Amino acid sequence: MNFWRSLVGKLWVTIICLVAVVLITLGLFLLPYIDSNFANSGAIKRLFLYTCMIGFSLTTFFALFLFTKITQPMHRVIEAANDIRRGEYSTRLTLVTSDEIGQLATSFNHMAQELEANIRSLNHEKGHLSSVLRSMSDAVITFDIEGQIILTNPHGQALLETWSDLSWEQESESELYPEVVGKSNVPPPLRPLFLSTLNQRGDQRSNVHVRQGVWSVHMAPLYSEDNIRGAVAVLRDVTEEVRLEKMRTDFVANVSHEIRTPLSMMQGYSEALLDGMASSPEESSELVQVIHDESLRMGRLVKDLLDLARMEAGHTDMMKNQLDMNELLERVYRKFSVRAKEREIDLQFNKHSDVLQLKAADEDKLEQVLTNLLDNAFRHTPAGKKIIILADSSVSEGRRFVEINIRDEGVGISPEDLPYIFERFYKADKARVRGETVGTGLGLAIVKNIVESHHGYISASSKLGEGTTFTLRLPVEK
Secondary structure, three states: OOHHHOHHHHHHHHHHHHHHHHHHHHHHHHHHHHHHHOOOHHHHHHHHHHHHHHHHHHHHHHHHHHHHHHHHHHHHHHHHHHHHHOOOOOOOOOOOOOOHHHHHHHHHHHHHHHHHHHHHHHHHHHHHHHHHHHHOOOEEEEEEOOOOEEEEOHHHHHHHHHHHHOOOOOOOOOOOOHHHOOOOOOOHHHHHHHHHHHHHOOOEEEEEEEOOEEEEEEEEEEEEOOEEEEEEEEEEEOHHHHHHHHHHHHHHHHHHHHHHHHHHHHHHHHHHHHOOOOOOHHHHHHHHHHHHHHHHHHHHHHHHHHHHHHHHHOOOOOOOEEEEHHHHHHHHHHHHHHHHHHHOOEEEEEEOOOOOEEEEEOHHHHHHHHHHHHHHHHHHOOOOOEEEEEEEEEEEOOEEEEEEEEEEOOOOOOOOOHHHOOOOOOOOOOOOOOOOOOOOOOHHHHHHHHHHHOOOEEEEEEEOOOEEEEEEEEEOOO
16 A cells, blocks of 8 residues: 555654644744854754754654554455455454454454355355256246346246247337337247236236247236336246147047937937837837947947047056067958958058068057058048058168058048047048948047057058058067
8 A cells, every 4th residue: 555645644744744834933933033042052953953853753653653553454454345345255354452443343354254144145045046946847037127138047048049039920018118118138929918017017827829839927026125126927838738628628529529429319219219100120120220330339439438548548458479460461451351342442462571570569459550540441442442551671760660551542631631630539531421430530549559559650641632641660679
């Protein structure tokens, strides 16, 4: 520290100046008097000079004493305060005096101790909050009053990056917060909810649809005393929940629709029998046959529902053994050959490999898969057309597969329906005409579950008016 800029330096200069002024003033008045009234004036003048020198020396010694007792301790206090300012909260003073500076050092040490404890507590709370935010599966995003992002957790940051390229229609801005306009970094899907939170000064909830996903958003205002300083948004991906709820609703509606038709027919025909509307045994037999067919249809529906529920719950018993797919395909081909002749359809079976062995497969389940796929092919293929079964082996990603293609020349499936054909109760033929081969709408869903339980894949390709191809790939190894 520069001595001349210190308090003691300024005090010393002030005292020197005062002493000099006093001595100069006394000299101006006393020197003429000494010369006129004293014979030995020179000795008196030397005494006066010595006195001045001693006075100046005493003032210098006094200044050095003050520098040692006041300036140096104050300098150490300033250095300690600078260390605290730089974040070194463990800094302490070792001044041991009983004066005011000692009391200042004691108070400083107590303040530093309290400050260190508070900072440690804040860091602990900050780390705890950070751990909580990181462990949350929901996205958390905090905005200030201008819509700038001030805090996110990893899921929130990932969501912001995903939404960074969204193109969104400009929504109406709030008149109560014009400073938000043009400055906001709030993602467009959240902006109306953010403005509503600021305007209404309360929690807001809403479902936001972004691309193919649905997000449940809960946004709450952040207060500083009585003023809103921002908002915090918690976002949860509820796409799967919404999809499952829609599936549940559709399932109830579809089951009701599928059951209502046979029930109505059974009720109508049974009432006709009770009312004696059948005038001959042949008519009675026909009515009873219709009731019997509809009861079988309901039985198939209930059986398929139970099978599908067990498969989706993972409770299906699989008897997996080594299986020769060529033998299974030959047996299924022979079973449908009679039906192909009756329908005047050319059924062909082509195998490109004589050895198609699966190390672990359930023969009955795979026969059910092939039966369902061929049944669908016969249902939609008119007379005079072909249905081809192709079997071959393939290699993908270092694994060997048995690949089976069932290709028909039927009416085909529209591109709009194709992505949904493996869903429950989905029927590409919307007419739902009742006939002997009408399915329950669950066949392809069951097929997909069986194939996936064998760790295989199934896909479909189709062109309207040209036919449909189902491709089934089953891994050879376990």
